[in-house]
Amino acid sequence: MIEFYSLSFGDREWVTHRMIEDARQACEYSFANNYLWSDIYGVKMAKEQGCLIFRFLNDGECCYTIPIGAGNRKGALDALRVQAEAETGELKLASLVQSDLDWLEQHYPGQYDVETDRGDYDYVYSTEKLSTLSGRKLHGKRNHIARFKDGNNWLYREMMPEDAGECMRLLDVWKEAEAEKWNDEMENELHMNRRALRNLAELVLDGGMLYKGGRLVAFTIGEPLNADTYVVHIEKALASVQGAYPMINQQFVLHNCQDYKYVNREEDTGDEGLRKAKLSYQPELLVEKFHARFHR
Numbered sequence: 001m002i003e004f005y006s007l008s009f010g011d012r013e014w015v016t017h018r019m020i021e022d023a024r025q026a027c028e029y030s031f032a033n034n035y036l037w038s039d040i041y042g043v044k045m046a047k048e049q050g051c052l053i054f055r056f057l058n059d060g061e062c063c064y065t066i067p068i069g070a071g072n073r074k075g076a077l078d079a080l081r082v083q084a085e086a087e088t089g090e091l092k093l094a095s096l097v098q099s100d101l102d103w104l105e106q107h108y109p110g111q112y113d114v115e116t117d118r119g120d121y122d123y124v125y126s127t128e129k130l131s132t133l134s135g136r137k138l139h140g141k142r143n144h145i146a147r148f149k150d151g152n153n154w155l156y157r158e159m160m161p162e163d164a165g166e167c168m169r170l171l172d173v174w175k176e177a178e179a180e181k182w183n184d185e186m187e188n189e190l191h192m193n194r195r196a197l198r199n200l201a202e203l204v205l206d207g208g209m210l211y212k213g214g215r216l217v218a219f220t221i222g223e224p225l226n227a228d229t230y231v232v233h234i235e236k237a238l239a240s241v242q243g244a245y246p247m248i249n250q251q252f253v254l255h256n257c258q259d260y261k262y263v264n265r266e267e268d269t270g271d272e273g274l275r276k277a278k279l280s281y282q283p284e285l286l287v288e289k290f291h292a293r294f295h296r
Contacts, residue, residue, distance in 0.1 A: 002083055004044035004055050007035045009202045011045065018052040018069030023226045026287050027122050027266045028095045029068070032203040032223055033233060036192045048076040056094075062087075063094040063291070066104075074107055081294060089296070095120075096290040104292060112292045119270030122287035123278045124229065125263045130253040130281065133246075137282055141246045148212065148243025156251040159207025159219060164197040167209070167219045167236075174236055185269070193234055196221050208252040210237070210244065217241045218248035222256065230260040249281075 007015075015031040027033060034043050034054055041056045050071020055064050064084065067076035084091035093100075093112075104112060133141045148154060159167070171193055178186060200207060200221070210218040218237030225231040232252070237244035257263050262284065268275040 002046045002048050002053070002079060004046045004053075007031070007038050007043065007045055009199075012203070014047075015045065015052055020226070021070040022068050024068075024097065025122070025124065025226065025229055025262075025264065026095060026097055026289055027225070027231050027233070027264050028065070028289075030223060030225055030231060032196075032205055033231075035199075035203060036195050036233070040188045040191065048079060049073075051076040053080060058092075058094055058291075061092060063092045065095055066093050066100050073103075077107075085294075085296060091294040093292045093294075094289075096292055098288060098290075101290060101292070108294070112294045115291045115293070116288060117270070117291075120267050120289045122267055122289070123265045123281075123283040124285050124287055125265060125281055126284050127230070127253060127257050127260055127263050129284075130250065130263055131258070133250065135282075141250075141281070144243035144246045145250060146243075148241070148247045151213075153213050154247070155211040156248075156255070157209055157211075158255070159200065159209050159221070161201045163207070163209060164200065166216055167197050167207075168194060170216050170219065170236060170238070173238065177239065193236065196234055205233070206256050208248065208255060210248045210251060212241055212244070218244045220248050220252045222252070224260065225264055228260055229262040229264050230257040231264040232266065235265075 012031045019029050019031070022029070037043060041058070043054055043056045046053045046055070048067065051067035051069045051073055053064055053067050053076065055062065057063070064080060067073045067080070081091045101114065171190060175182065175190060196203070196205060205221050205223050207219060207221045209216060220232060221234040222230060222232040235245070235248060237248055239245070253263060264287070265278060268278050
């Protein structure tokens with residue numbers, strides 16, 4: 001019987017080692033990401049045959065990650081399949097990447113159906129391109145940053161745990177500005193942002209804060225994802241301040257991501273405005289993600 005239990009800070013080191021063994025590029029594969037969303041999506045974890053497995057809810061369905069790490073992956077998945085089929089009638093895997101599909105086809109040919117959702121794809125960028133914003137297609141970003149710098153009255157600094165209250169007040173301003181279109185997804189995002197701010201040190205997250213005229217206008221939070229990719233989990237700015245979003249984006253990359261070749265800025269969740277914004281930064285690649293539903 002595979003036992004799933006709630007994530008705790010004491011699990012972080014073990015989970016992170018399993019992630020390192022797989023070196024995955026999708027944003028879901030970090031301890032912090034799963035911890036921050038755990039009470040929204042009911043995320044639980046299990047240790048099985050040297051592998052890590054996450055269980056979570058996706059559109060009301062119980063889903064699992066493929067076993068993660070250098071343990072006995074096939075043995076762990078066989079045990080998971082038996083248990084899931086006994087409990088719910090089927091096994092559904094989610095947050096799969098192409099290498100997972102290749103592995104499944106090798107070990108379970110013809111035993112599952114695959115689905116994908118464009119809104120789940122991660123946007124991955126060249127660190128160099130986000131740092132310099134060079135080239136004609138990013139000319140508009142450079143212009144917005146130049147306008148932000150007008151007056152030379154701006155400051156960027158590292159976020160510290162004691163800055164949580166100031167950042168939460170910016171979140172309150174963001175919520176008020178978005179009041180007319182506020183929805184459940186935005187409420188969940190707000191909850192996740194606040195949880196990250198309260199647990200910055202425990203989750204070993206990096207943060208950056210941007211000021212204009214002495215007022216906090218943006219902050220961002222991220223962490224290393226693997227040896228060559230850094231992931232940005234949170235970015236919030238006052239849309240009313242011209243250039244605040246591209247400026248916090250660039251400054252955070254300049255201060256925190258220079259040791260990494262790529263920056264993962266997560267998915268667009270199917271939001272057309274967000275998709276347009278993410279595409280405007282000219283991603284190097286999209287990390288495709290899939291669901292696999294096993295036949296009984």
